[in-house]
Amino acid sequence: QQQVKQSPQSLIVQKGGISIINCAYENTAFDYFPWYQQFPGKGPALLIAIRPDVSEKKEGRFTISFNKSAKQFSLHIMDSQPGDSATYFCAATQGGSEKLVFGKGMKLTVNP
Amino acid sequence: EAQVTQNPRYLITVTGKKLTVTCSQNMNHEYMSWYRQDPGLGLRQIYYSMNVEVTDKGDVPEGYKVSRKEKRNFPLILESPSPNQTSLYFCASSFGTSSGNTIYFGEGSWLTVV
Numbered sequence: 001q002q003q004v005k006q007s008p009q010s011l012i013v014q015k016g017g018i019s020i021i022n023c024a025y026e027n028t029a030f031d032y033f034p035w036y037q038q039f040p041g042k043g044p045a046l047l048i049a050i051r052p053d054v055s056e057k058k059e060g061r062f063t064i065s066f067n068k069s070a071k072q073f074s075l076h077i078m079d080s081q082p083g084d085s086a087t088y089f090c091a092a093t094q095g096g097s098e099k100l101v102f103g104k105g106m107k108l109t110v111n112p
Numbered sequence: 113e114a115q116v117t118q119n120p121r122y123l124i125t126v127t128g129k130k131l132t133v134t135c136s137q138n139m140n141h142e143y144m145s146w147y148r149q150d151p152g153l154g155l156r157q158i159y160y161s162m163n164v165e166v167t168d169k170g171d172v173p174e175g176y177k178v179s180r181k182e183k184r185n186f187p188l189i190l191e192s193p194s195p196n197q198t199s200l201y202f203c204a205s206s207f208g209t210s211s212g213n214t215i216y217f218g219e220g221s222w223l224t225v226v
Binding site (some may be wrong): 042104 | 116152153154155156157160170199204214215216217218219221
């Protein structure tokens with residue numbers, strides 16, 4: 001049973017465009033939703049994270065939108081750049097849990 | 113520099129030949145874990161450790177062993193590797209399991225079992 005569903009699996013956008021990655025979760029006990037960015041040949045690294053007490057968090061060109069009632073959250077990359085080309089994983093966890101549940105990842109390609 | 117170090121980074125081995133992938137972190141983290149990454153399946157947790165001498169199974173523990181004798185080290189052991197264990201493996205660590213603790217990943221170990 002997949003607890004965090006991520007879509008799309010891949011995305012190609014032009015430089016300057018907006019990239020949107022969606023995730024849906026099932027466990028209402030989740031209270032922390034990080035996004036990880038993975039470049040080829042590297043391990044995932046924390047990009048941005050949100051808690052369910054806010055509906056949006058912005059850091060530079062990256063914004064997380066959170067819809068608690070729909071149990072969905074999404075990552076928006078504004079003004080996408082070729083350097084943003086990577087695999088993006090959404091994840092979820094709850095305080096005190098040993099488990100960080102990952103989505104299956106989305107490969108983003110930003111064309112120059 | 114804060115880092116999680118895995119070795120080897122690349123390995124080709126034969127079915128049944130025991131191997132160990134080492135993992136070391138220099139951040140004094142209590143929590144360490146191993147993941148495998150496969151196309152279309154994302155990151156799946158193999159084993160985790162809450163602290164020294166405390167380990168537990170993740171989602172896909174079959175065919176793997178771990179040990180945590182020292183806080184900084186968390187080796188992954190494949191006693192009798194099989195081709196279905198061909199994968200990209202990541203070690204990770206963090207200060208704990210409270211939500212909000214950043215998990216740091218190593219750079220990965222590509223393992224091929226023939």
